[in-house]
Amino acid sequence: MKLTGIIAYPITPFTADGSQPDLEKLAQSIELLxxxxxxxxxxxxSTGESAYLSFAEWQQVAQHSVQVVAKRxxxxxxxxxxxxxxxxxxxRFAEHIGADAIMVIPVSYWKLTDAEIFAYYQDIAAEISLPIMIYNNPATSGVDMSPELIVKMFRDIPQITMVKESTGDIQRMHKIYQLSAGELPFYNGSNPLALAALCAGASGWCTAAPNLLGVLPKELYSLVQxxxxxxxxxSFYSQLPLLSFIVAGGLPKTIKAGLAITGFEVGQPRKPLTAANEAERATLTRLLNQF
Incomplete structure (x- = not known):
């Protein structure tokens, strides 16, 4: 499977009391994307607050997402x-419900060695037949995978077919391209780096931005192509102030607040995450009004 273009991240809406995912609004969110x-x-x-869901909730959101998308x-x-x-x-559950791929990021309390990270991916791959996207985002996971390790896993673990690079360092992408001789598709996961990454040959842009910017991220991708x-x-510089703001403010908080401003109420982030404050909402309103 060769993915290109915009890989969009839905939020996980919660009911008004925050007790459970709101699957009806999740479907509406996916349709908008x-x-x-x-x-x-x-x-x-991370936009979907995966780390804050119980396993049962995670299963609900995963299965409902697959059902709503319905292979489109x-x-x-x-x-x-x-x-x-x-x-x-x-x-295993993702494969069972008919997902097309999984995006895997190891999370660390104790610092993991390269051998431990390799074994983590290798053991997962041994249990499923789905393609695996490596996700490198040390800011959220505490694990920073070098381009050398990423390319080694691509070479040695057949199901690893792509990588989302979210460090915000364009040199990482250049290095992945060079080490893999251009064979490993890489995807930009840093919103403010979107233009540079696409121009550097990124196969796509993994982003929550379409939740608030609609067709503009796809238009940017198409213009580069x-x-x-x-x-x-x-196009990029018109989007950049909002792209930078949603990243700096935390994606669950800012995306949910932005959706509410546009008239789509999807609940608050799950505690200990907090909702956007008055100043943040005012800034979001001003940025959204520019489009």
Whole structure:
């Protein structure tokens, strides 16, 4: 499976009392992302507050997402677990419900060695037949995988077919390309790096931005692909203030607040995460009003 374009991240809506995921609003959220031209849907990432869900809730959101998308585009289920066994349990479930791929990020309390990280992915791959996207985001996981390790896993673990690189360092992407001789597709996971990454040959952009920006991220991708860099640059810089703000403010908080401002109430982030305050909502309103 070769993914290209915009891989969009839905939020996980909660009921008014925050006690459970709101599956009806999750479906509405996914439909909005599909309407914006998203080329794949990736539930249960950091935007989807995966780390704050019980296993039963995680299963509900994963299964409902697959059912709602209904094969219109690929679904990539996010998996982030401290233990290999918990990750395998989720990977098996993702395959069982008909997901098209999984995106796996190891989470660390004790610092993991390269050998331990390799074994983590190898053990998951041994239990499923789905393609695996490596997700490197040390800011949230505490694990920073070098380009050398990422390419080694790509070479030695057949199910690893792609990598989402979210350090915000364009040199990482250049290194992945060089070490893999251009064979390992890489995807940008740092919103403010979108233009540079796409121009550097990223196969796509993994982002929550379409929740608030609609078709604009897909338009940026298309402009780069057709070589219209002048228009792409203009499009990117128009989006950049909002892209930077949602990352700095925390994606669950800012995306949910932005959706509420546009009239789509999806509940609050799950504690200990907090809702956007008055100043943050005012800034979001101002940024959204520019579009």
């Amino acid at each position: 599909l309407k914006s031209g998203s080329d794949a849907i990736a539930p249960l990432g 585009v690929p679904v990539i289920i996010g998996i982030s677990e401290l233990t290999t066994e918990q990750a395998i349990q989720k990977a 057709t070589g219209n860099l002048k228009a792409a640059t203009s």
